[in-house]
Amino acid sequence: MNPGSNSIDLTGKAVSSGIGIGPVTIINTKSTTVRPDKIDPDEVKTHLQKLRDSRNLLLSEYEILRDESHLQSAKDILEAQIQTLKDPEVKKRVQYKIESERLSVGYAIFSTLNEYIQLLESSGVQWANDRAVDIVAIRDEWIDVVSENRREFSMSKGDVIFAEEIPPALMVKISRIKVAAIVMEKGGDTSHAVILSQSLGIPCVINTHWNRYQVKEGMLVIVDGLDGHVIINPDDQQLTKYKKRREQDLSRVKESLKWAKKEHLTKCGKPYFLRANVEFLEELPKIATHGAKGIGLLRTETVLFETTEFDVKEQVEFYSNVLKTTEQESVTIRLFDAGGDKLINDKNSEANPFLGWRGVRMLLDEPQLLKKQLEALYRVSEDYKGRLKILVPMVSRLEEIRALKKVAKEVRAELKAKNVKFDPSIPIGIMVEVPSVVMMANKIAEYVDFFSIGTNDLTQYTLAVDRGNEKISALFDSYHPAIWRMIKMTKEAADNHNIPISVCGEMASKPEAAACLMGMGINDLSMNTSAIPNVKAVLCSHTMKELIELSDRVLEEDELKGIHNLFSKWKIKD
Amino acid sequence: MVRKKVVVKNESGLHARPASVLVKVASGFESEFTIKMYGYHVNGKSILGVMTLAAEFGSEMELILEGSDEEKALDTIVELFESKFKEEN
Structure with a gap:
């Protein structure tokens, strides 16, 4: 060219x-050098954990690579690497070197694999000699992964x-x-x-x-x-x-940031609330600059992973920091939602984590974790009365809500016994992301204080599309007519029982979809802060009549194509 | 415990690919799997162990299986050796 x-x-x-x-x-291309450093007895546990984590990480990467590769030769090489990682003898020897010889995990991997490399190189057989190169590659990569925490x-x-x-x-x-x-x-x-x-x-x-x-x-x-x-x-x-x-681009962003200062009102004066999805403290400053009204979804996985054994004090500090920064607005805190695509340091990897042990299922099985998080939230609540909400992820049965509320009650009783002051009436709501909850929404609404629709997972579970699978990523489309109908069902159930409803999925961050949700009467939307100015610009410049007209037409459509057409025309008009 | 002697029939030996097939199949069984060859014992579920045998065409080895599914495992693995790990036409 x-x-x-x-x-x-x-x-x-x-x-x-x-x-x-x-x-x-x-x-991730440089290889790390390792030395035969001895570790302290109290470091053994950490090094064994590092071994497991690094192995799981590499395994998952290689398995994806293998599955995506079209070349049989590449698949074979990757398969051999995967088997090396899974090799029970390698595992045993590396563990032995860490536990008994007190070698650092990096050096234990290095010396274990070197023994095999030397055997292959000295076998006098050409193919074995050639394979030694592959073991060298995996050795270096593995050591890189293991050292990642220390290497800046x-x-x-x-x-x-x-x-x-x-x-x-x-x-x-x-x-x-x-x-x-x-x-x-x-x-x-x-x-x-x-x-x-x-x-x-x-x-x-x-x-x-x-x-x-x-x-x-x-x-x-x-x-x-x-x-x-x-x-x-x-x-x-x-x-x-x-x-x-x-x-x-920058001046356009600046332009749209002007909307951030505007009131949260449609052109005809109807109020709405755009809130922020937040995971890291680093994101907090954008709440003010982008005009978010508090936090509609605070993810707690990263912070809990960073604490030592989910320490209550460390959690309290994080939640207080968040609540302090958001002034008078409400903050909806989602309970620990590990599993699925999250980095989970668990020895049992699941064949299908998205349909597996995650969200409330895991929390109810791990009462220590759940209780610590609830305790931290109740402890924080005293200083920030009326501002906290607890959001329960991955609910699929009414029984889970009952069980969770029982645990919350126990936590409250324990705090009371210890004379700790707290706000006893923190609202407890659920994520609506599993189709069974939508079907049961009218009943479930009796037992919860609010609904928050997670459109990404709801889409994946409703359309039977794995959102991480590149091959079928085109089928993952939250604008599917079924999703709009499910949102409507959930909204009606919430109205019947007079509980608030919000949407915190990615859908809310698309201006046209947000307009449609607003038309459906859902005026509480949570999204990435960077999306807020654009959504706000659209909502501020339309009347409810226009928004309702849009949502009525979307709900009449039976095919995705029709919905996309409606939205693109609507955008042009705008 | 069951054991049986087999001979590598693949012309290029028990190289990386057949070794990989062997380990994969063997790992599907619950039984412990040991391969004995010239006085060496290796874990038959360990890819690196099997590869370090560097078994060439005509090598003789003994397969030793022990566990609840040892019979079935032995039959399946012997069949792999017989079929040259299904790799040569």
């Missing part, structure tokens, strides 16, 4: 808009991160630096890294494949998070063009 320049043009799937320009930083990635503000995939824990680290953009080889639309980059407004392109010999650290790169272009070594013309677009 452009023989005179040595720019490389890659394309991927755009998942978080904006233009990012900066130097390339490649993550050298990335700085303004860098463009290139990675195969970014595990949630690393993404958290990245979120603390203002990187210019993220380019990933893998990842799904709703993977942790993608959700976080949207929330932080970092341009992000996924499913991008690059040649590791061509793309080097420090090369200048342009990332277009709107159409998925990644240009390495751009020429001056391209640079000028994209810099200009970046300016325009």
Whole structure:
């Protein structure tokens, strides 16, 4: 295309808009050196845990790679690597070296695999010699993963991160630096890294494949998070063009931020509430700048993972921080919702985690965890009366609500016995994300204080589409007529029993969908803070009559295509 | 406990791919699986153990299985050796 320049043009799937320009930083390619350091007896447990975690992490990455690979040879190599990770003898020996020889996990892996490598190399058989190379590769990669906690990635503000995939824990680290953009080889639309980059407004392109010999650290790169272009070594013309677009984007964001200051009222004066979905303290400042009314969904998985054994004091500190920052507004705190796509350090990996042991199912099985979290929430409530709400995830049966309320009652009794003051009337509501709850909504509404619809999971469970599966990602569409009807059913049930209802899924962050929800009478929406100004702009500039007209027409449609047509026409009109 | 001697019939030996098939199939059984060859004992469910045998064409080895499904496991694994791990035409 452009023989005179040595720019490389890659394309991927755009998942978080904006233009990012900066130097390339490649993550996860350097191998770490390990030394035969002895560890203290009290470190053994941590090292064994690291061994399990690193093994599980690599296994899941390799299994995905294997399943996605079309080349049989690649599949075979990956299968062999997977078997190496699963090798019971390797596991036994590494564990022995940690437990009895007190070697660090990194060195234990290194020396165990080296024994095999030497045997293969000295076998005198060519194929065995060749395979030794693969074991070296996995050894290095495994050690890299194990050392990740200690190793600081050298990335700085303004860098463009290139990675195969970014595990949630690393993404958290990245979120603390203002990187210019993220380019990933893998990842799904709703993977942790993608959700976080949207929330932080970092341009992000996924499913991008690059040649590791061509793309080097420090090369200048342009990332277009709107159409998925990644240009390495751009020429001056391209640079000028994209810099200009970046300016325009920024001024558009600034423009839409003006809406953030406006009252939460439709054009005809009907009030609504746009709240923030929040997971990290780093996101809190955006609540004010983007005009959110408190927090509609506070995720607690990351913070609980960071505490030592879900320590109540550490939790109280986090919740107080959040409540302090949000002034007088309400904060809905979702109970620990690990499982599914979340990083869970559990030895039993499930074949189908999304249909597995997660949310309230797990909480009721782990009363210590649940009680600690409830205790922390009740303890915080005294200073912030009337502002907290407890949201229970992944409910699928009425019995779970009863059981959970019983535990809450026990926690309250224990606190009372200890003379701890708290707000006894914190509302307890549930996530509506499993179709069984929608079907039972009219009954369930008698037992809960509010509903919050999680549209991502509701879509996945209703349409039978795994949202992490790239092959069928096109089938994952929250605008499906069935979803709109389910939302309506839930809304009617909430109205019958006079309980509040909100939507906290990704759907609420799309201006046209938010308009439709508002038309359906749901005026409490929670979303990534970066989406709030745009949604607000649409809601502020329309009357209820227009919004109701839109939702009526959407609810009449029987096919997805019709709904998409309606929305695109509606957007143009706007 | 059941045991049986087998011979590697694959021309290129029990290299990475057949070793991988062997381990995968063996891991599906509950029984303990040991391979004995020139005085070495390796865990038949360990890919690296099996590969380090570097068993070539014509190598003789003894399969030892012990557990609730030992009979069925032995039959299945012997069949794999007989069929050259289903890799050569």
